[in-house]
Amino acid sequence: MIRLEKVRTGQGIKHKLMLTMAPLVVGARAPDLMYILFYRPDFFGLPVGVLSNSIMRKASEWSVGERELFAAFISRKNECRFCETAHTAVAARALGKDVVDAALRGEPGTVSSKTLCMLPFLEKLTLTPDALEPSDLVPLRDAGISDDAIADAIHVCFLFSAFNRLVVALGCEIMDAKQLDKVSKMLLQKGYDL
Amino acid sequence: MPSDPHRAHLAHLLHQLVKPGCDTEPALRRAILDGKPPAGALGSLAVKVAHNASRITDEQITALKEAGHSDDAIYEVILAASVGAGLERLHKGLALLGRPVPGRGGS
Numbered sequence: 001m002i003r004l005e006k007v008r009t010g011q012g013i014k015h016k017l018m019l020t021m022a023p024l025v026v027g028a029r030a031p032d033l034m035y036i037l038f039y040r041p042d043f044f045g046l047p048v049g050v051l052s053n054s055i056m057r058k059a060s061e062w063s064v065g066e067r068e069l070f071a072a073f074i075s076r077k078n079e080c081r082f083c084e085t086a087h088t089a090v091a092a093r094a095l096g097k098d099v100v101d102a103a104l105r106g107e108p109g110t111v112s113s114k115t116l117c118m119l120p121f122l123e124k125l126t127l128t129p130d131a132l133e134p135s136d137l138v139p140l141r142d143a144g145i146s147d148d149a150i151a152d153a154i155h156v157c158f159l160f161s162a163f164n165r166l167v168v169a170l171g172c173e174i175m176d177a178k179q180l181d182k183v184s185k186m187l188l189q190k191g192y193d194l
Numbered sequence: 195m196p197s198d199p200h201r202a203h204l205a206h207l208l209h210q211l212v213k214p215g216c217d218t219e220p221a222l223r224r225a226i227l228d229g230k231p232p233a234g235a236l237g238s239l240a241v242k243v244a245h246n247a248s249r250i251t252d253e254q255i256t257a258l259k260e261a262g263h264s265d266d267a268i269y270e271v272i273l274a275a276s277v278g279a280g281l282e283r284l285h286k287g288l289a290l291l292g293r294p295v296p297g298r299g300g301s
Contacts, residue, residue: 005265054203
């Protein structure tokens with residue numbers, strides 16, 4: 001349960017309307033993160049939605065599914081079950097569940113070798129950013145990953161390092177199967193922009 | 195130098211996160227975004243969000259409220275600290291690539 005009462009119960013017409021309409025639009029109770037994004041939306045929800053869409057959906061050498069896989073991986077490393085399950089579900093819709101599950105176990109032959117090669121770098125950036133060194137770029141460049149693609153993956157790490165923390169700190173509950181099904185479909189089709 | 199397609203969107207988010215007229219001072223949120231939270235209860239909350247968010251408890255939030263901090267103040271600090279932790283990683287990653295680093299230190 002979201003820890004802050006004002007965020008949980010809604011403030012303002014837009015927020016209360018979202019809480020009322022979400023079950024009709026989404027087909028399931030609004031996930032807890034929606035309460036946060038629609039609370040004082042000018043402060044955080046609206047600008048972070050536009051930024052998230054830019055990072056996760058605009059043109060990149062990484063496919064949408066690969067970026068969602070990175071999001072799931074980073075969330076797992078940060079022990080954010082809310083985001084891990086959500087973005088594993090979105091990635092599974094884009095790439096296939098078996099492919100995503102194998103990639104998250106680090107098994108080769110499922111996603112591209114470039115994608116798998118990116119994961120150890122993202123783990124280090126997520127958990128021990130101070131330990132990163134120029135030599136950490138060597139395997140990425142040896143695998144043929146461009147600097148633009150590395151920068152795009154770093155932006156995914158930025159985004160989910162933030163989301164994971166606020167979701168955990170504010171106490172978002174993991175989505176149930178129905179919410180995950182509806183939300184993952186919506187995120188894949190419509191993106192992040194509120 | 196390649197352009198950063200996300201820079202303007204990030205700048206807008208950071209601008210909103212430090213705007214005046216909130217329950218906490220813009221300077222506090224700016225310091226938290228920069229990874230330099232001041233001493234005190236809200237600064238301690240920011241440190242915990244950045245380094246150990248899963249250890250935050252209902253009791254800690256309740257104690258902050260009983261000490262007079264509003265829901266909005268706590269909300270603002272948690273969001274600033276979360277984005278600040280992300281910015282730290284963006285900074286470290288892009289610096290490795292020799293790319294300009296947006297967002298920290300008021301840039």
